[in-house]
Each structure stands twice: as C-alpha cells, then as structure tokens.
Amino acid sequence: MNLYKKISVAEFTCPPWLSFSAMKLITRILDPNPMTRITIPEILQDEWFRKDYKPPVFEEKDDTNLDDVEAVFKDSEEHHVTEKRKEQPTTMNAFELISMSKGLNLGKLFDAEQGFKRETRFTSKCPANEIIHKIEEAAKPLGFDVHKKNYKMRLENLKAGRKGNLNVATEIFQVAPSLHMVEVRKAKGDTLEFHKFYKNLSSSLDDVVWKTEEDMKEVK
Amino acid sequence: MDSTGKSFFFRGSSLTMGESICAAALIPIVAAVDFLFFAAINCFGYRPRPRPKKCLSGFADMIRLADESRFTVNDIEALYDELFKKLSSSIIDDGLIHKEELQLALFQAPKGSNLFLDRVFDLFDEKKNGVIEFEEFVHALDVFHPYAPVEDKIDFAFRLYDLRQTGFIEREEVKQMVIAILMESELNLSDDLLEEIIDKTFADADADKDGRINKEEWKAFVLHNPNLLKNMTLPHLKCITTLFPSFVFNTGVEDL
Numbered sequence: 475m476n477l478y479k480k481i482s483v484a485e486f487t488c489p490p491w492l493s494f495s496a497m498k499l500i501t502r503i504l505d506p507n508p509m510t511r512i513t514i515p516e517i518l519q520d521e522w523f524r525k526d527y528k529p530p531v532f533e534e535k536d537d538t539n540l541d542d543v544e545a546v547f548k549d550s551e552e553h554h555v556t557e558k559r560k561e562q563p564t565t566m567n568a569f570e571l572i573s574m575s576k577g578l579n580l581g582k583l584f585d586a587e588q589g590f591k592r593e594t595r596f597t598s599k600c601p602a603n604e605i606i607h608k609i610e611e612a613a614k615p616l617g618f619d620v621h622k623k624n625y626k627m628r629l630e631n632l633k634a635g636r637k638g639n640l641n642v643a644t645e646i647f648q649v650a651p652s653l654h655m656v657e658v659r660k661a662k663g664d665t666l667e668f669h670k671f672y673k674n675l676s677s678s679l680d681d682v683v684w685k686t687e688e689d690m691k692e693v694k
Numbered sequence: 695m696d697s698t699g700k701s702f703f704f705r706g707s708s709l710t711m712g713e714s715i716c717a718a719a720l721i722p723i724v725a726a727v728d729f730l731f732f733a734a735i736n737c738f739g740y741r742p743r744p745r746p747k748k749c750l751s752g753f754a755d756m757i758r759l760a761d762e763s764r765f766t767v768n769d770i771e772a773l774y775d776e777l778f779k780k781l782s783s784s785i786i787d788d789g790l791i792h793k794e795e796l797q798l799a800l801f802q803a804p805k806g807s808n809l810f811l812d813r814v815f816d817l818f819d820e821k822k823n824g825v826i827e828f829e830e831f832v833h834a835l836d837v838f839h840p841y842a843p844v845e846d847k848i849d850f851a852f853r854l855y856d857l858r859q860t861g862f863i864e865r866e867e868v869k870q871m872v873i874a875i876l877m878e879s880e881l882n883l884s885d886d887l888l889e890e891i892i893d894k895t896f897a898d899a900d901a902d903k904d905g906r907i908n909k910e911e912w913k914a915f916v917l918h919n920p921n922l923l924k925n926m927t928l929p930h931l932k933c934i935t936t937l938f939p940s941f942v943f944n945t946g947v948e949d950l
Contacts, residue, residue, distance in 0.1 A: 568895035569922050572855070572871045575878055577810030580838060582800050583777065584930040584937060597881065650887040 482506055495522035531638070563602045563625035563646040566655060570647075593659030594672060596683045602646050602654055605682055609644060609656075612678035616671065618642070628661070631671075637664040640671060653684075759829065763836040769934045770832065776938040778828050791818075791826035809874040813854050838928040845913075847926035852912045862906040868892055 505511035640663035660668040899915040
C-alpha cells in the first residue's frame, strides 16, 4: 500500500547516473495531475526521446493460429500440403461444430465490457463460390486487396491504420452441402478497425448472410 | 459454558491439571451434542446449504492455491477479487458460483438449459455439491492456462464430451451434442445431413471402428486437428492482473 501512496503523490527519487534530460522527461510523465501531465504527442516531440528513435512496427500478438492461412498463400514447397483445386470447402467435423457453443467458450468470463472480438462467424445458404465472390465485391470498394486460394481469402487494407495495415483472413467451411459457415478473423492490425470493417462488410453482404453470431445469440 | 471450556484449552500452557481434565472431558461432550444436533436435523429432512465461505481464509490459502497451480499469488488474488466475487454474487450472494450464475455470465440469460453449460459446470464442481467454490474454480481454470500441458486439456475435453462418463464418447453422445449446438444456434439440419456429419467425424476419429471414441483415439484425433482444443486455452489467464485495472489499487498483496 505504501508504494501506491507514493505513486499517487509522485514521490520518487532518480538515480544519480540518469541524464538530466531523461530525468526531466520522466518527471513530466510521472505527474499525478492529468491536466499538467505530459501528453503522448509531447513525448514524441521530446528531445531526449527523439534521440535514435525508430517508429515501431506492430507485431501481432497471436491468439489466432494463422499457419494454415499462411501456408496457403506462401506457395513454397515445404508448406504445401498437396492442395489440388478443391471441389468443396473443408467440412466441419462434429466436434468443431460443438466447440462453437457459448457454454464451451469460457473466454466470455473475462470480457469486461463486451470487448471487440477478433473473429466472428456467420452462416450462409449460398454456394461457397458465390460467398467468395460477394465478399470480394464487398471488400474491394472498402480499399482492400483480395487474395484467394481454394476457400480461404486474405484481405489486405492498402492504407495503414492505427496499428499498421489491417489484414483479414476469411475461411469457408461446409456444415452441410447447402449450409456454409464463414469465419472472418483479424490477421493483423487494430481490433477496433476490424470491427468497423466487419460492420461495413456485413451490411454489403446482407443477401448472403443467413444468420450472424448476433442472431445466434438470441436463443430462448 | 462450552465456549469458556474451549478457550481455556486453547490458551495452552497455563492450564492446571484439573482444568485440563475438565476441558478434555468437555470437548467430547460438546462434539457429541453437535453430532446429535446434526443427526436430528437430518431426521427432519432438512439439508443445510453448503456452508458458504464468505472470504478466503486468508493469505495462506492463496499461497497454497498458487503453489498447486500455474497461477501466481497475485493472479489468484485477482481471480478472487475481480472475477470470482462478481460471478458468485451475481444472483445469489453467497460466495459460491451457482449454475444460473455461470449461465448468466456465459449466455447473458440465467434461464433455460444448455447441455454444454451442464457439462462444464459438472467438471468444475469437483465435490459434486451443486456449487463451484473458489478452490474448484482455480483448479479447473488451471487447465485452461496457456502453459498447462496439452495432455491435461485433451483429458478435460474428453471428459466434457463423455456425457455419461462411461470412458468413451459414444456415437449417441456426439449426436446429442450436435443436436444441442444446432438448437443453440437455431440452425436446422435434416436428419440425413446430421448423420452424414457424424459419420464423417467417426470415420476420422474412430480408429478401431467400434462406434465409440476411446481416450487414445480422442488423443490422436485432437493432435491431428489442434483447433479442436482452441477453446481449452484462455490466453487471458497469462496476464490476469493486467485485465482488471482496479486490481492494482485494491490489492492487499505486498509488491512481489
């Protein structure tokens, strides 16, 4: 508790080996008054901060496993898993279906305020090829470059967003010959931007989408 | 009178011989009365509610739980203060998680029943007394930790899906589960299609073709399809303390 008291009154000492400009910056950051505290743009302007500064390249902390998507697009011999032109998208097996249940997704317990998700799904009664076509048509005007391979797609936003270019991966699974599940997940970039993108996408895909995850939520 | 007898006993070395004998005699009498009392209660068909643990019996318990799991003491504290407390008081404020409370957290609706919720609740509730205590909560969540061994996750998933706990995942159980997920998502599939999906799954998973999946077959199946274990890992568990900003100021644990 003592430590937290010290934090709230900014009671600290700087070691003697710290340079004057570093100490000055740190003092301005550790200001308990948010009104007088230094702002991020001001930090970026600070002389000590700017010395040898290289703007960051954002690495994605991966929760989603993208090896399969990467493999499809890499085209190199080692990653290739005899991909002949597939007639049908991958069929979901029973357990993949089952594991979609809300009762089996405990991550929900940690979602403080309905945080934006990094992936979402919808079902469609349209044939797989039509789904692909429609997604492509919807994504291009939004500024996305589309790469397709079998039933997986990679959408890359040409403009850089808050955390680099937004990359989206989609994959189509077959639940039954006339019913497909489309998974849309963020591969790289800002989750908030992904959320906005998906909203735009789903309004353009109105006639393709049969049931979204929102619809599936309204059970009982 | 019994309380004074007890306090004499615990004061330790200052007891005279006479007082010790008195206390020694008293304790069994008190115990006997207690026993008769509870026996009588049972006769009347009254089942006392499981005694709620309103608060963890302190720091020692947290250390023990941290030792027994992959969590740090800070993690345990955050889990208790920020997560368990909220969950366990959302409907019935008794320091225990009831099924409706888990349902509320996962489904946003306390009503209705769900097969998978039942299974999860059942596996969390080690003592099978209808409620999840904090210790059970921690033990189960430990399996979902990113650093937990994959064998534990495979085992947990197997027990989840083995609805009747026969040691095998039977075809009827798979069918029951697929029907349940279709109902939950309000998707309709004809019976033929349903059978087709299950056929294909069993063709992949049931190596000895005996119509059911045993532990070994399950293990091989899952290692072949690792995305089946996706929901057995909660990445958030690696950084619990950072998930709850208020935790930093409320923590009772001294800086580690």
